[in-house]
Amino acid sequence: MLVGAASAAAGVLSACTGPASEVPDPSVTAPRAGASPSPTPDPDLPVVTAAIAAEQHLLAVYAATLARHPTYQARLAAYVRRHESHLSALTTLTRPGDDSGARPVTTSSPPPTGGIKVPSSAAQALAALASAENAAKAGRSKDLRTVKSSEYARLLASICACEATHATLLGAEVG
Amino acid sequence: MTNQREIETLQQALAGVHAAIWGYAVLGPRLRNADRERGRQVYSGYRGLRDQLTSLIRARRTTPVAAEPAYALPFQVTSATTARRLAAHLEDGCAGVFADLVAGAATADVRVFAARLLNECAERRLQWGSDPVAFPGLAKDEAMAAPRRSPSPTPANGTR
Numbered sequence: 515m516l517v518g519a520a521s522a523a524a525g526v527l528s529a530c531t532g533p534a535s536e537v538p539d540p541s542v543t544a545p546r547a548g549a550s551p552s553p554t555p556d557p558d559l560p561v562v563t564a565a566i567a568a569e570q571h572l573l574a575v576y577a578a579t580l581a582r583h584p585t586y587q588a589r590l591a592a593y594v595r596r597h598e599s600h601l602s603a604l605t606t607l608t609r610p611g612d613d614s615g616a617r618p619v620t621t622s623s624p625p626p627t628g629g630i631k632v633p634s635s636a637a638q639a640l641a642a643l644a645s646a647e648n649a650a651k652a653g654r655s656k657d658l659r660t661v662k663s664s665e666y667a668r669l670l671a672s673i674c675a676c677e678a679t680h681a682t683l684l685g686a687e688v689g
Numbered sequence: 690m691t692n693q694r695e696i697e698t699l700q701q702a703l704a705g706v707h708a709a710i711w712g713y714a715v716l717g718p719r720l721r722n723a724d725r726e727r728g729r730q731v732y733s734g735y736r737g738l739r740d741q742l743t744s745l746i747r748a749r750r751t752t753p754v755a756a757e758p759a760y761a762l763p764f765q766v767t768s769a770t771t772a773r774r775l776a777a778h779l780e781d782g783c784a785g786v787f788a789d790l791v792a793g794a795a796t797a798d799v800r801v802f803a804a805r806l807l808n809e810c811a812e813r814r815l816q817w818g819s820d821p822v823a824f825p826g827l828a829k830d831e832a833m834a835a836p837r838r839s840p841s842p843t844p845a846n847g848t849r
Contacts (some may be wrong), residue, residue: 526708526782527760596823603824616750658804660754668792668827671804675784675811682812683821 556566562607563659565670568653569601575646578630579639588638589687593680600673607666637688644684653679696746698793702756702803703742705786707756710735712779713749715762719772728776738806750795777817781825784810788826807839 515687576594580587633639654674658667713732720728746753764773787810790803811825 516840526779526786527712527762592820596821599823654800655804657764658791659801664792664794667794667804668788669801670823671791671800671807672774672788672827674804675808676823678808679811679815679821679825682815 530635535558545686554566556608556663558661558663558666559608561657561670564667565654565657565673566601566604568607568650569597569604569673572646572650573597573601575630578632578656579643582632583636583639586639593684597675600676603669604673634669640673640684644681645686646676647684651681692749692795694793695747695795695799696751698790698803699704699742699746699749700751700785700797702790703739704754705783706735706739706742707754708760709779710739710763710782711756711760711837712762712775716766716772716775718742719766720776721769724769724773727816729771730778775815776821777814780814780817784814784826785828793828820840 517568573594576590576597580590633642651674654670654677658670658674659662661670710732713728713735717725717728717732743753762775763778764771765777779795784807787803787806791800791807794800794803807826811821814825815821
């Protein structure tokens with residue numbers, strides 16, 4: 515059986531006349547199966563909620579780091595933005611059927627940074643960020659083993675991959 | 690049903706890997722210095738992965754998809770710079786099929802295997818000089834504050 519062969523290759527090369535975003539659509543949200551307005555609770559809600567908390571914690575670590583080392587603002591802004599995107603995508607999963615976007619994630623307000631210790635050395639602060647990213651990556655990696663929805667698994671795997679690249683880049687900056 | 694989806698996404702992953710092998714063979718000679726060795730290693734890694742996916746598909750009593758004789762390049766590879774760009778492009782494409790395999794996996798083992806492949810693509814993308822993205826392997830990465838399902842069809846019947 516050769517189902518999907520040619521078109522899948524197209525995702526990597528043949529269809530490359532278009533942007534990379536023409537890879538077969540992975541539809542980030544697509545929690546259609548669990549998205550019915552029925553009151554049945556989403557069995558994956560605990561996993562998603564934990565992932566949301568982890569993203570919020572990461573954002574708090576970034577905020578605390580930037581408060582202590584404001585010169586990193588420009589360097590770390592894109593990292594923060596990507597985590598905000600993760601948080602937003604995860605939060606969307608907890609609001610199935612709500613397409614109004616009436617309750618956007620309040621990413622504009624800085625997350626609470628209390629209790630987060632930031633090293634005074636800039637290099638150590640970056641190293642601490644790298645290990646926070648590694649911890650988050652490990653968490654998502656564990657989540658995707660247990661999460662029931664395959665679409666959630668895809669999103670968690672993607673966030674995990676992004677956090678892996680963050681950890682690598684931050685680690686490289688430390689040297 | 691679940692297994693059928695796993696087989697389909699395994700086949701799509703294999704088809705993507707075939708394309709990546711072809712692409713790395715094309716771009717490899719254009720790479721310079723340390724990149725050249727990295728290109729060789731990635732090429733050889735994809736060949737190993739091809740064999741691995743082939744076995745997984747055979748174990749599911751299915752004939753693995755064959756490589757195409759040739760593929761269309763998105764742009765001409767004429768320099769070390771364009772070679773690196775194509776390599777990053779191949780990694781993005783493979784990230785997409787591996788992310789699909791994460792979703793198509795019928796077991797935790799295949800899911801974790803696919804997630805590891807996705808991680809590796811994202812890391813290699815950096816090594817080829819591209820910036821990180823928020824959602825490796827997912828479409829429409831940019832500015833997706835509220836990601837939405839795109840209306841584009843899945844490629845299940847795209848074979849001619």
